Amino acid sequence: MEGIVKLDGDIWQVDLQERGIPGWSSAYFMKSEDSSGWMLVETGASSSVERLLGAANYIGIPSAAVKYIGVTHVHVDHAGALGVLARHFQEAEIWVHHRGIKHLADPERLIEGARAAYGEQKMGQYGEIIPVPQENLCAAEEGVIIPLGGRPIEVWETPGHARHHVCFYDSKTKGLFSGDAAGVYLPGLSKLLHRFVTRPATPGPDFDGDLMLQDLYRISLSKAQILYFTHFGAAYPAQLLIELVIGQLLVHMQLARDYLGQEDASRNLCRALELQTKKGLLTSTPEERVCELPGYEQELLLEPLHNSADGLLSFLEKKGVFYE
Ligand SMILES: [Zn+2]
Missing domain, CATH: 3.60.15.10 (Ribonuclease Z/Hydroxyacylglutathione hydrolase-like)
Known part of the structure; x- marks a missing residue:
């Protein structure tokens, strides 16, 4: 089947x-x-x-x-x-x-x-x-x-x-069924680019950036060696994947701080997350083209970014982080 x-x-x-x-x-x-x-x-x-x-x-x-x-x-x-x-x-x-x-x-x-x-x-x-x-x-x-x-x-x-x-x-x-705690893993793109392609999953209204970082540190330092992602499939070593997602989450949170309180913050942050994510897809050809995404992987990688942007902003608002 x-x-x-x-x-x-x-x-x-x-x-x-x-x-x-x-x-x-x-x-x-x-x-x-x-x-x-x-x-x-x-x-x-x-x-x-x-x-x-x-x-x-x-x-x-x-x-x-x-x-x-x-x-x-x-x-x-x-x-x-x-x-x-x-x-x-x-x-x-x-x-x-x-x-x-x-x-x-x-x-x-x-x-x-x-x-x-x-x-x-x-x-x-x-x-x-x-x-x-x-x-x-x-x-x-x-x-x-x-x-x-x-x-x-x-x-x-x-x-x-x-x-x-x-x-x-x-x-x-020694495998962890990680749900959405360890982000989203894209096996097709990872294979195509010969490196891990991941993104953190930060949707509102429940997402908490501080707690997610703690979760990720914990998993990275734990005995888990394989991750069974819900989105999508099994991958290892867990520690490398997790540390990649930690880096991405820290950058996404910084971007959210930059846009917080601005007009159209949600739309602009979403756009910024999209550009940042696409930068990670540069191929190693001389033209340094962004690789052609298969349709559904494009959706899996980019479509939920609206939700992710809202989650990041609402977390910072709840936390009371405001930048002049
Ligand atoms: Zn999910």
């Missing part, structure tokens, strides 16, 4: 083809050490449920064998399908940060927030968000270990992207 990759350590990566776009969002199926069951990390939006169920079938995972589902946070592109999936994987404990639990059980505010961030048309492409049965939900917080049949999965709280964000650390592969 296209878009399913078997990784080392009994992990399968599934391209969710979010909104019909390949290479945007991944989910991962991870097998327990004693073969008694599986954990699914990330669900994507409801419009990806058919793909996810097709993938489980292809890999040979019966519905009752999915014992755990973990979502890194409750944004629609990571957890939107949970309500629908809970009907298929009825045995599964659903692990989510404790701040996210009430929003999954009663998703009204989640839907409102997503509509405000993405607009009506994009929301339609994500599919419906329905409540998750309260009794299936488990509170993920720092120090919790999910006992995946001899394969302990640690929960790390990483509140910089959103206050309800966690990462899941797999001791078997």
